[in-house]
Amino acid sequence: MRAGRELDLLQLTAGLVLACSVVTLWRRDLRALVAVLALQGGALGTLAALLAVQHGDLGLGIVAGVVFVAKGFVIPSLLARVVRRDPGSRETAPLVNVPASLVGAGALVIVSYLSAGRLTSLFPSPATRLAPLGLATVLVGFFLLVSRRKAVSQIVGLLLVDNGIALVAFLLTAGVPLLVELGASLDVLLIVVVLQVLATSMRSRFGHVDLDQLRELHD
C-alpha cells in the first residue's frame, strides 16, 4: 500500500514536470512562463526528495534540497527581474503558432517514448519507466528555444532542457554522483546569472530584448 502511494507520487511529480513544459508552449505572457518554470523546478525537487527517501540516500537528499531552492526559487526570481522591467511583455509572434506547437509537443512525447524503449527495458523499474517524460521535457525545451524570439523565452527553453535532463538523471540513476550534480547545478545557476546580465544590458542598449531585431552579425 505504502509503496503504491510512493509510486503514485513519483508519477504525479514526473508528469507535472512534463505538463509544465507543455504549458510554456501555450502561454505567451512572459510572467506566466516564469511562474510555470518555478512550479516545474519545485516538482523536480520534490521528485528528487521522494527518490532520496525511497533509496535512503542522504547525498540525493542534499541534491533534492539544492534543486528545490535553485530551480524552484532562485532561478525563477532572477528571470522575474528581467521580466519586471518589461511589463506586459508577451511573445507576440512565435515562429510556430500555439495550436501547432501543442500538436508538436504531443508528437515529441510519442517520439521520446519510442526512442527510450531500450533505456527502460535494460533495467525495468517503476522509476525508469517514467524516464521518457524527462526526454519529452528536453525535446519540448528545444522546441521552445528554436520557435520563440524573446530573450526570456529562450532562457526558459534552455532551462526546460536542463530540467528534463535532471529528470532523466534522477529517474534512471537516482542522480549522478553528488559532486558532479552540485557542480552542474552551480554551473546552471551561473549561466542564468550571465544570461540575465546580458538580457539586462541588451535592454538598456537596444531598448528591447527581441532577438529577431539583432542583426549586427551575419555573413
Add this chain to the structure above:
Amino acid sequence: MLCYAVLAVPLAAAAFAGMVPWRRSVGWVTVLANGAVLGIGTVLAIETNHHRPVEALNGALRADALSAFMVVVIGTIALLAAIQAVRYLDVEIARGRSSARHASLYCVLVQLFVTCMLAAVLSASLGALWVAIEATTIATTFLVGHRRTDGALEASWKYVLICSVGIALAFLGTVFVYFAALHVPGHATGASVLDWTSLMAASHHLDPSVMRLAMALLVLGYGTKVGLAPMHSWLPDAHSQAPAPVSALMSGVLLTVAFYALLRFKVIADGALGPDYVRTLLVIVGLASLLVAASLLLTQRDYKRMLAYHSIEHMGLIALGAAAGTTLAIAAVLLHILGHGLAKAVLFLASGEILLVEGTSEIEKVPALLSRRPVLGGIFGFGLVALLGLPPFSLFVSELNMIRAELDVGLGWAAGISLALMAVIFAAVMGHGRHLLLGGAGASGKPAATPGIVAIPLVGGLIACAVFGLSAWPLQSLLYAAAHVVVK
C-alpha cells in the same frame, strides 16, 4: 603535487589580478603564471611519458600523457595570449575605451578560464570534466563581450545560449554512460563510476544500445563546443567579436579541450560498440564542418571571421583524423591540435594588432599590409602559410599523417572529399590573403614599425610551429605515449 601546482598557479594569478588595481605589472604577473603552467606541464609530460600517471586529491585529479600534452598546449597558447593582452589592455585604456576596472576583470576572467581548461584535462571523472568545460563558457562570456559593442553583446548572447544547450546534451550523454556503467555487474560504485579508468576497464560490458544513444548526444554536445557543424553557428560571431587574445585562447585551445573530451569518450564507446559507430558519427560531422567552412570562406569579407571559419575547417580535419582512430592517426591529431593552436593564436593575435592600428576588420580596407607594415604583414603571411598546411610548418606533417591513417582504415573516400574541400579553402584564403598582404595600389610613405612586444612572441610561435614540423624529436615520444592512452 604537480597537479595541484598547475591549477594553483593560474588561480593565484586570478586572485592577484582581482585584488591589486590594474597596472602593467599585473599583466606581466599573468604572463609569468602562464609561463609557469607551461613549465609545469613540460615536467608533467616528462614524468608521465616515462612513468605511470600522476594522481592527486584522492584520485580526483589524474594526469596521464594525454593530459600532460594538453597542459603543454594550454600553457603555450595562454602564454602567447597573456603577452599580447598586456599591449591590448594598454592601448584600450590609453584610447579611453576601457578602464582599469575592466582591465582587472579581464585578467581575472582569463586566468579563471585557463584554470577551468586545465581542470578539464586533469579531471579523472568524466562528470567533473563536464563541469569544468561548462565552467569555461561562464568564464568566457564576458570576455567575448569585453569590447562592449552591439556586435559583441549579440555574439555573447548567441555564444552562451548555443553552447549551454550543446553542453547540456553532452551532460545527458554522460548520464546515459553512467546509467550503462551502473548496470555492469562488479563495476565500481559511488563517485568513481564515472572515473575514466574504471569506465575503460568496464567498456566491453556497457550496454551497446544505451552507448549508441549516449555517443550521439556526446558528439553533438561536445561538438557544439568544438565548433563542429551543425552546431557551429556561434563560433564565427564569438571569435570575431572577442578581443584578440581571447579569440586566440578560444580558437587555439578551448575548441580542442572540448575535443579532448570526445577522445576520452570515444575509446570507451569503441570498447562497447567496436570502432565503426563513432567513426561514422565523426566522419559525418567532420565532412559537414569542412563543407560549411569552405562555402562560407569563399565570400568572407572580414579577416577575423575568416580565421574563425578556418577553425571550423581544422576541427573538421581533426574529427576525420580521430575517426580513423589508429595510433598514427591520434598522434597526428594531437600534433595538429598543437600546430593549429600555435598558428591560429599567432594569426588572431596578429589580427588583433592589425585591428588596433588600422581600426577595421574588413579585408577590403586593409590592403598591401606587407609594404606598409612589413613585420606585422610578414607574421600574418607566414601564419596563413602555416594554417593552410604548407611545409615547413607542423600542420603539413599532421595533415599528411591523418590522411595516411584515413587511407589505412578504408576512409580513403572521406580523405578524398576532405582534400577537395581543402583545395577550395586554400584558394579562397589565398585570395583574401593576397589582397590583405599585397593588394591595392601599393603603399606610399615609410613602412611602419611593429612593437617588439607584439612581434617577438608571434615570431617565436611561428618558429615553434616550424620546428615541430621539421623535427619530431622534442615531441615524438610524448605524442605516441599520449595517443596510446586513447587507442585500444
